[in-house]
Amino acid sequence: MNQQIQPIFILPEGSQRTTGKDAQRNNIAAAKAVAETVRTTLGPKGMDKMLVDSMGDVVVTNDGVTILEEMQIEHPTAKMIVEVAKTQESEVGDGTTTAVVLAGTLLKNAEELLDDNIHPTIIAKGYRMASEKSQEILNELAEKIDEKDDEILKRTAITAMTGKGAEGNKDVLSDLAVKAVRLVKDEDGVDLETIRFEKKTGDKIENSELIMGIVMDKERVHNAMPKKVKDAKIALLDAALEIKGPESDTKIEINDPRQLEAFIDREERTIKDMIERVKASGANVVICQKGIDDLAQHYLAKSNIYAVRRVKKSDLDNLARATGAKVVNNIKELSSEDLGYAGLVEELKVGDELMTYVRECKNPKAVTILLRGGTQHVVDEIERAMKDAIGDIAAMLKSGKAVAGAGATEIELAKRLRKYANSLSGKEQLAVLAFAEAMEVIPRTLAENAGLDPVDIVAELKSRHDQPEGRWAGINVFTGKIMDAWEEGVIEPLKIKTQAVASASEVTELILRIDDVIASSGSSKGNPAGRMPHPEMDGMM
Ligand code: ADP
Ligand code: MG
Secondary structure, three states, X not given: OOOOOOOOOOOOOOOEEEEHHHHHHHHHHHHHHHHHHHHOOOOOOOOOEEEEOOOOOEEEEOOHHHHHHHHOOOOHHHHHHHHHHHHHHHHOOOOXXXXXXXXXXXXXXXXXXXXXOOOHHHHHHHHHHHHHHHHHHHHHHOEEOOOOOXXXXXXXXXXXXXXXXXXXXXXXXXXXXXXXXXXXXXXXXOOHHHEXXXXXXXXXXXXXXXXXXXXXXXXXXXXXXXXXXXXXXXEEEOOOEOOOOOOOOOOOOOOOHHHHHHHHHHHHHHHHHHHHHHHHHOOOEEEEOOOEOHHHHHHHHHOOOEEEOOOOHHHHHHHHHHHOOOEEOOHHHOOHHHOEEEEEEEEEEEOOEEEEEEEOOOOOOOEEEEEEEOOHHHHHHHHHHHHHHHHHHHHHHHXXXXXXXXXXXXXXXXXXXXXXXXXXXOHHHHHHHHHHHHHOHHHHHHHHHOOOOHHHHHHHHHHHHOOOOOOOEEEOOOOOOEEEOOOOOOEEEHHHHHHHHHHHHHHHHHHHOOOEXXXXXXXXXXOOOOOOOOOOOOOOO
């Protein structure tokens, strides 16, 4: 009877496995820890983080996705939360902290239901229902905007920048953001790649400017070339203006000086022919992705042609969009029709570097925002804030719908979700209620980060939302009072909220359904036992 049962190993040696409640709690703890790290940065009064990488490089930011990317998180579940931020970043460009904080709180509330012995699949199902209902509610709640109204777009940009390094110059910067988006927008919406940033330190932020074209970190290749070309006709070349060097194993035997001369003559003629082609097309500016050799430089300069070389492929593509030029990869085919136009091409000294400006393009489909600021850290953080703002404006124009920020939307959403929960029965109802409660973490955190009492503020907000016309009641984080956030111009695109709620809910459901974590021995990185950057999760929300 007392037979010894041999343990059966189905996994390779060294694998780690956690199952059931352990796996679940571990995963939830990891996800909460991620949310906790970015939580203090939320909102206009949020704090910044200083991140130092292994090379000693420093980044100071309060941008959720930047923080999480720089942290190089290794825990597998924590990584899933980071993905939420990345999705938010790529889909909207703003609201990354919001999405992560929502995910953390949804999991925290789920944990409480688990404690009450509610099965994870029931919670996941309830969350799914609540998430779908949220999309409906948010769409109903949103205001339609007049797409021609620059003012509302500016307000959106300012909301995105409030509390970031850019805030001090929000008027100038929001203006640049709106103009840039308007310029590059076409029937398909806004391709964010077509708004480029160039950053230069050593000047005031307010001197940042929008270039109707492209700025490149490139100087002209020859001193005798003009520094300034008006009415520029621009050739974009994806071909080298040089003689291809002989293959390494080619031997050229030259026995007599005349032969050498002839050889050099021939090379010279080839180059000369190339430049003749360029001239014949009518181009007075040449922008080349490859090299331009000395001789070619000399002939170009003699012909008064402005030329730059070794330009990035992405710059060339954007130049094509900005100037209307076609990129040509065979010099022999270059014709006047391939040329683009810019009112002015010039070389300017910015800081202590020479740069080429291609400006005054007609109807440019790619533009550059030249950001200025005292130090690299400043311009970097401004760039992040500007990207948030631009993403928000683009999202706003795409859907034509906006909501108010400052916690107003989340409180209203929670309220309407509770009403929806009342129409349900069974344990899913509890999950929907937990979901509703989780939405309130946003106003609570905004209040907390502003040094206000979150309990009082949220209670007051809720009572305002019960009054007629109270749906945009939000927190004035500067005065500690309740305000009508819409009236005050704290405006955000609907998409920030729909995307954040949807992806936070999705990842939560995914994590809740995991009851087994198996990590192979090779993945020391994916240690399921969950070593997190900081384990104090008790203070979570
Ligand atoms: P995220 O990465 O989620 O965009 P932010 O740090 O940008 O995080 O903070 C966004 C939150 O700050 C939103 O809930 C937004 O409504 C709120 N917010 C922005 N401007 C204001 C303001 N002037 N007053 C109150 N809340 C604001
Ligand atoms: Mg933001």
